Amino acid sequence: xxxAQNSGTASATTPAATTADERFERGLALLREIGxxxxxxxxxxxxxxxxxxxxxxxxxxxxxxLANDRLTLKQRQVATVAALAAMGTAAAQxxxxxxxxxxVGVTPxxxxxxxxxxxxxxxxxxxxxxxxxxxxxxxxxxxxxxxPTETGERDQRYERGLAKLAEVDGHAGDAVVASLQxxxxxxxxxxxxxxxxxxxxxxxxxxxxxxxxxxxxxxxxGTAAPQLRVHIHGxxxxxxxxxxxxxxxxxxxxxxxxxxxxxxxxAAREVFAExxxx
Amino acid sequence: xxxAQNSGTASATTPAATTADERFERGLALLREIGxxxxxxxxxxxxxxxxxxxxxxxxxxxxxxLANDRLTLKQRQVATVAALAAMGTAAAQxxxxxxxxxxVGVTPxxxxxxxxxxxxxxxxxxxxxxxxxxxxxxxxxxxxxxxPTETGERDQRYERGLAKLAEVDGHAGDAVVASLQxxxxxxxxxxxxxxxxxxxxxxxxxxxxxxxxxxxxxxxxGTAAPQLRVHIHGxxxxxxxxxxxxxxxxxxxxxxxxxxxxxxxxAAREVFAExxxx
Amino acid sequence: xxxAQNSGTASATTPAATTADERFERGLALLREIGxxxxxxxxxxxxxxxxxxxxxxxxxxxxxxLANDRLTLKQRQVATVAALAAMGTAAAQxxxxxxxxxxVGVTPxxxxxxxxxxxxxxxxxxxxxxxxxxxxxxxxxxxxxxxPTETGERDQRYERGLAKLAEVDGHAGDAVVASLQxxxxxxxxxxxxxxxxxxxxxxxxxxxxxxxxxxxxxxxxGTAAPQLRVHIHGxxxxxxxxxxxxxxxxxxxxxxxxxxxxxxxxAAREVFAExxxx
Numbered sequence: 001x002x003x004a005q006n007s008g009t010a011s012a013t014t015p016a017a018t019t020a021d022e023r024f025e026r027g028l029a030l031l032r033e034i035g036x037x038x039x040x041x042x043x044x045x046x047x048x049x050x051x052x053x054x055x056x057x058x059x060x061x062x063x064x065x066l067a068n069d070r071l072t073l074k075q076r077q078v079a080t081v082a083a084l085a086a087m088g089t090a091a092a093q094x095x096x097x098x099x100x101x102x103x104v105g106v107t108p109x110x111x112x113x114x115x116x117x118x119x120x121x122x123x124x125x126x127x128x129x130x131x132x133x134x135x136x137x138x139x140x141x142x143x144x145x146x147x148p149t150e151t152g153e154r155d156q157r158y159e160r161g162l163a164k165l166a167e168v169d170g171h172a173g174d175a176v177v178a179s180l181q182x183x184x185x186x187x188x189x190x191x192x193x194x195x196x197x198x199x200x201x202x203x204x205x206x207x208x209x210x211x212x213x214x215x216x217x218x219x220x221x222g223t224a225a226p227q228l229r230v231h232i233h234g235x236x237x238x239x240x241x242x243x244x245x246x247x248x249x250x251x252x253x254x255x256x257x258x259x260x261x262x263x264x265x266x267a268a269r270e271v272f273a274e275x276x277x278x
Numbered sequence: 279x280x281x282a283q284n285s286g287t288a289s290a291t292t293p294a295a296t297t298a299d300e301r302f303e304r305g306l307a308l309l310r311e312i313g314x315x316x317x318x319x320x321x322x323x324x325x326x327x328x329x330x331x332x333x334x335x336x337x338x339x340x341x342x343x344l345a346n347d348r349l350t351l352k353q354r355q356v357a358t359v360a361a362l363a364a365m366g367t368a369a370a371q372x373x374x375x376x377x378x379x380x381x382v383g384v385t386p387x388x389x390x391x392x393x394x395x396x397x398x399x400x401x402x403x404x405x406x407x408x409x410x411x412x413x414x415x416x417x418x419x420x421x422x423x424x425x426p427t428e429t430g431e432r433d434q435r436y437e438r439g440l441a442k443l444a445e446v447d448g449h450a451g452d453a454v455v456a457s458l459q460x461x462x463x464x465x466x467x468x469x470x471x472x473x474x475x476x477x478x479x480x481x482x483x484x485x486x487x488x489x490x491x492x493x494x495x496x497x498x499x500g501t502a503a504p505q506l507r508v509h510i511h512g513x514x515x516x517x518x519x520x521x522x523x524x525x526x527x528x529x530x531x532x533x534x535x536x537x538x539x540x541x542x543x544x545a546a547r548e549v550f551a552e553x554x555x556x
Numbered sequence: 557x558x559x560a561q562n563s564g565t566a567s568a569t570t571p572a573a574t575t576a577d578e579r580f581e582r583g584l585a586l587l588r589e590i591g592x593x594x595x596x597x598x599x600x601x602x603x604x605x606x607x608x609x610x611x612x613x614x615x616x617x618x619x620x621x622l623a624n625d626r627l628t629l630k631q632r633q634v635a636t637v638a639a640l641a642a643m644g645t646a647a648a649q650x651x652x653x654x655x656x657x658x659x660v661g662v663t664p665x666x667x668x669x670x671x672x673x674x675x676x677x678x679x680x681x682x683x684x685x686x687x688x689x690x691x692x693x694x695x696x697x698x699x700x701x702x703x704p705t706e707t708g709e710r711d712q713r714y715e716r717g718l719a720k721l722a723e724v725d726g727h728a729g730d731a732v733v734a735s736l737q738x739x740x741x742x743x744x745x746x747x748x749x750x751x752x753x754x755x756x757x758x759x760x761x762x763x764x765x766x767x768x769x770x771x772x773x774x775x776x777x778g779t780a781a782p783q784l785r786v787h788i789h790g791x792x793x794x795x796x797x798x799x800x801x802x803x804x805x806x807x808x809x810x811x812x813x814x815x816x817x818x819x820x821x822x823a824a825r826e827v828f829a830e831x832x833x834x
Binding site: 292293294298301302320322323325326327328329330331333334335337338339342343362367368370373379461499500520522527528530531532533534535536537538539540541543544546547550 | 645675690694706732747782783827
């Protein structure tokens, strides 16, 4: 970290330009869009023993953390659904946010694609358990317009995977696979054929959304720093901006904690510096 | 790692000075205090298929790991409740240890404050799910004296946050926020205003308990090494001793495994060396 | 990473030599052995909203990832049961794989030993919650031949632990304990007496299986890189081959995601290089 970055003090940060009431109202408004209820459930579920936690969820978790336009609500819900499914520790919140995704206009098919996308980053159990939660969410919406996508396995997954790997990860992904040649060549082949040939190439969820989900997952998990760096590059490669990278990582502070977000920003800093030098 | 530290061999460690029966009896006694039952439930729940695991939980998990006075039982329960809530993978044990906290004299209000404190380190889902477990624990204690604290949001959270950040983290926290200026200034503001202005400044749980909980969480999670170092400094800054730092990290071996504890001790070693040089 | 490893490109990896149908059939066959059902449950549980995920679980998760003889199915199930129990986020899959272990010939006593073994790496909650799942699995098999092992605590756990530590970890484990002398001597003693004297020395699960489970857990958790390196050495020390090391780590891609497996392979690369130099 160079001196230009370090010479400021904490007080160089400026206070929020909003009042407590403004943040609470903004949080309520966001939660109405996402949660679909006039009064957010979290206020009632915490009222009896921890009303301040409910208020902070509304005021900070929504009224500050989500209250800017750097990402759309659809993008935010894609990121949050992916992260919570990957974490595997928050089934109740995953259900709320799958509903939230549907409420803000993410289609059911897109929700399913996000959950399938988690398999490569957090394993099949996380993806399957996420699908089980989505099933309940869909079931509770009579008249939901949803036909499951069944692509089946398509030919030429190797060629398709190589092309998709280059499109998303460019040099960074290529280097990962090459580095596996001498020690674990099958794992390299699985990345090309399964991760990129099968999953990344699926229709129904655009590449930028996939990379937003991936950056969110790798940030929230906290165990995937090298992959987070590769996919911050990836998000930038497929049309994401630095602002969007920073915003989706920052959003993870609410769902996975500040350490996860801080360590994600550290990864972003390295990637931005690499790209500036290149 | 320098040669002075490495020159010993494993056998320089000395055996426990207790017998198996002594450790088992000591574990039973501790579990009576914490669990409130004459015979610990873990012996019955494991008797049919894994009686040795039940015995080891009593003898080692309590009769060795917790059987010293470097931390009080209240401090141990604060650390364990925070860690288990942050991990999000052990709801049954979280319930047991919330009850255990109440049994050893942690007040219900303090339990709630510990759980609110987890939000910044493990995310709002972990905190909300922990509060849900606490609700059940409180409900099952008729006559429990508990009125929820509702501070609401207080003015001047920025100034209050800066002051609290300096009080807890001194230079280390200041550097974290400053490093965010050029890349993620909002995240820096959230640390000052939310993490320190809103949460750390709350009444109802003293600063040393907050830092014991934080060190426990960052150790147990295993994904927050930079933050663990900052908060080992923090615990020492607010009156904790090196012995207490080592003890709370070691305690996490029982709840999150030896790797988590070992990696926590490695962080402590770095922090102690930094402070010795300064 | 040296140039010899990096000079290849992603396309140096070769495509799978199988067709989609062959992989699906191979996956079905493996799932029949492991799951004990003619038609794998995962196809039915995903048919309504994510049939492609069910197909990919069969074709890739089993028909590719598990479809070689580098590890036996018993070894694979030992690794998977340990990893899922350690992760603590996949109770449904842990149940399936405990049943799977029994179906492929892992004895109930061995299943219990695997779960006890997780306590040192992921904490007592993970082990106890795993035992609770195993209890249900055993209960649903009337006539299962199982008598719980009760060794009780045996004398001379310190001497036994030192010997077992040397047998498994050689220099690497010795260095870990020695490094703790000056900062956390109790933790060093717990490793010798509890981890090795009590758990590793238990009858009922051979040392190589214990190290396969340990490598699997440390890979899946993603928070234990130093310990993963120690135990890759350990697996090689007790008769495992490099091929088996790479295979068990690769298998974790299916249960914990590709980042976990990739970071595990990076650890294996370091260990192989150390051993080549020595």
